[in-house]
Amino acid sequence: MGTRAVYVIGTCDIKEAELTYACDRIRAVGAQAVLVDVGTGVPGIAPDVSAAEVAACHPDGVGAVLGGTDRGQAVAAMAEALSHWLLARADIGAVLGLGGSGNTALVTQAMRALPVGVPKLMVSTVASGQVAPYVGASDLGMVYSVTDIAGLNAISRRVIGNAAHAAAGMALNPVPEAGSDPPGLGITMFGVTTECVTHLRKLLGDDFEPYVFHATGTGGAAMEKLAESGLLSALLDVTATEAADYLVGGVMPCTADRYGAPARTGLPWVGSVGAVDMVNFGARDTVPETFAGRQFLVHNPQVTLMRTTPEENTAIGTFIAERLNLCDGPVSLFLPLGGVSAIAVPGMPFHDPKADAALFEAIRKTYRVTGHRRLTELPLPINDPAFAAAMAAEIRRMTA
Structure with missing residues (x-):
């Protein structure tokens, strides 16, 4: 040097x-x-x-x-x-x-x-x-x-x-290259997708070095920055709640460039639509008046969640699909038809089949399936171990 x-x-x-x-x-x-x-x-x-x-x-x-x-x-x-x-x-x-x-x-x-x-x-x-x-x-x-x-x-x-x-x-005194580290794998997580990510880490941890990013707006951006810096070999983009905040007006938004790194680098991308059932705000009294009458869940004194509507889910699904359509590298999108988060399954407060159906239909309508771009629909909630196993198998196939 x-x-x-x-x-x-x-x-x-x-x-x-x-x-x-x-x-x-x-x-x-x-x-x-x-x-x-x-x-x-x-x-x-x-x-x-x-x-x-x-x-x-x-x-x-x-x-x-x-x-x-x-x-x-x-x-x-x-x-x-x-x-x-x-x-x-x-x-x-x-x-x-x-x-x-x-x-x-x-x-x-x-x-x-x-x-x-x-x-x-x-x-x-x-x-x-x-x-x-x-x-x-x-x-x-x-x-x-x-x-x-x-x-x-x-x-x-x-x-x-x-x-x-x-x-x-x-x-x-530059930091020496380790040389023997396993391939870096970027994973996005939110509290309501933690179980899925935990399963993925157990399934893949022996062959990859998982880097988990909390999907708080900067989390997804940090993962994509590492991807473009050559420090990741693949992306497991489980959680997309930043897109919901970006389109609806939450406090943890991504930018219009979300999913830009896989498009520019061609890195293998396997992902899902985790936590798009919610838009994130601060304390309950900080939620803008424009959202009066909506369904809220106070997660803790500093975090308030708002359930996304069918119309918002149509916009979210369209945005994600359009961004992924720009990717020429291997892309595989998984849809958890049984629920996109831990609180969007039957019996939980954000269970809303109409909103989920709007999300999935927007993706089916917009996402272009090709030889390198796959779409997999599973009748499972996102935190089911079998859903994680399917995603893990796909990332192994892509990186073999």
Whole structure:
């Protein structure tokens, strides 16, 4: 492995002292520092990589980044350009960003584009607040700057220096490849699909290394991020409740790109429609008034579940099927006709045959069965051991 550099990224027109100090600290401990300018003004120091060089990686060229007068548009365009520029680098040992809200949004967008496992640190004035939009499903670390990044002082030197040393340490000491780990298998789970996932782990744990992701919105995104980072060999996407939240308005939604990773990577995908009987909210008094009169189940003081309607299930089934139709790799969708969750079976509060029938019919109507895309309907609830056994057999067939 050749020399890996720490890419220090910031705006050289207004943060020159802080960026210079970070580079000095990195070089002082024996690592290579590469200063990358993403500012739109005249730099106060000479960077190793100019803003124009980064901007040239934008699909529409330099002018799309540096040619306008709207700062917000320039920051968004520079973030896209930086993402392309970083992905083209073959010598990244770590990425270190410094800045306020604007530069944090810019640099972390590019960091999120990098594979999981590439060291990423962001020293930011907004790191003590709600950082989910900056971190997303990636493994980047946020370091609160304490004082503003507006000149060096006794505190900012310590904070920036610690971050620089951390980045240098990661670049100089990459984690060795294990080499003998079994193939990684991504599995999505929710409380009401836990039994299914437990059966799957027992059936497959000797031949795969199961990575279980709680389907809370970021869970599915994290699994797909690992898939695109080359860290998973297949996906067992049991639980789809994030799609229900996305389409209906719950608090644990996926994005429009859900199921995008198997489409882009061609990884084997075996999945189901677990927990689409529910939309998730916080405490009961936080449920929007627009849902007054609906069927609710208070799971605990912080979590309220709302039963999905037949109309919503039609939309959910259509969404899932349309997304899976984009996959050219091996795909196998299983429908649990006996109930999509632990509380959607006969005798339980969310048992609703009409809603389930709408879901299944939408999938049958939209999902395109081909030589590589299968549909299996079983007269079983999702948590039946036989349902898990069928899914396990299918993932073995795909990965044999």
